[in-house]
Amino acid sequence: MTADAQMLAFETDCHLFQGCGFPAPSVWSFIFEPIFTIGPVEFNKPMLLALIGTFLILAFFWAGFSKAKVVPGKLQMVAEALYDFVHRGIAKEVIGKKGEPFVPLLVSLFFFVWMLNLWALIPLAQFPVSSVIAYPVGLALVVWVTYMTVTFKTNGFVGGIRNLCVPSGLPKPIYVLLTPLEFISNVFVRPFTLAVRLFANMFAGHILILIFTIATWYMLGSVLGTVYASASFVMTLILTVFELFIQALQAYVFTVLTATYLSQALEEAH
């Protein structure tokens, strides 16, 4: 399934019972030779996929929305359902009425993350761009900047600090302990976990699929090996379906958490 060029470049001839070890996927499965280099920038496959993904998102929603009609066509209906899922299901559900200005951000986050994840299963690409940590980090940075800006814009400087450090409605002695914890949690841990959660999920998912795909290939060649290989192949299929679910789920989680942070930032000081 996964024709990871570099991975297969090493041990394609190796099979079970031929005296060579299982060529397990490694960090190298996530590092690509640059396609071309401009100065210090090495343009590689994930970058290309990110840009194609951007184009695909724009093409789909452009086709659906640019000539939006009162009576929608099929494509517009699908695009509307997806948009409505983020608009109503996340922005309105989590933030409420005040969430309206953040709908474009949440919509782009959801579909961008989902697209980056989806590359894992699209033939020929078959690599989740979000398993390269730079992409989740970039998105988490965007979320963090928005989160901080909204916090201080809504509450002013002192109110913003209070919002980040002092949760309301607790007995006073607790604050001695809780204030620094809250500050660290809100300012550092939140963006970090946001990025790492997405990265780790997609990284692990890709490795799982790689393991069973490579194992299927590795165990072929003898009768007994073929039996093992078919079991491994079935696992690959199951995991592929599972990943399809995880990809959408992680995009949803990323967007919902962003909405939750913004909702907290929008809370007036007590």
Next chain:
Amino acid sequence: MNWYLAAEEAQSPLAPVWPEIVIGLIAFGIVFFAFYKKLLPAINKALDERREAIEGGIEKAEAAQTEAQSVLEQYKAQLAEARHEAARLRQEAQEQGATLIAEMRAEGQRQREEIIAAGHTQIEADKKAASTALRQDVGKLATDLAGKLVGESLDDHARQSRTIDRFLDELEEKAEAAR
């Protein structure tokens, strides 16, 4: 082995590389601005128009329903009025008929009574005429007879004395009494 050497130099998967961050941000920025500037305003406009169209449709339907309701009520009122009118006419006709029958009956009764009365009067008159004629004839016969018996005419005398009348009256009274 070649790739073992390479693995030692491999970039840690937890360390982001800045060109990739930049490309990611650029890609995301393009998506964001497309949604923000063009795509979401376009679809929101269409959604608003649709909401207005649906609300307009609902209002129209409500107006039509109200109108239908009022027409139905009007129709029902007219129907009730017509029924009422028909009942009134029927009753009037019945009353008129009854009056007519009563009048005719009264008229018949009157005519009958008139006829009977006329009959009675006629009978009375005939009876009177007959009795007068009879009385005269009887008187004459009696006087003639008496004249023959006496041998002279008693006519004038008898008439003057009124004896016969008295006699006849007595006879009548007797007859009356006997009846």
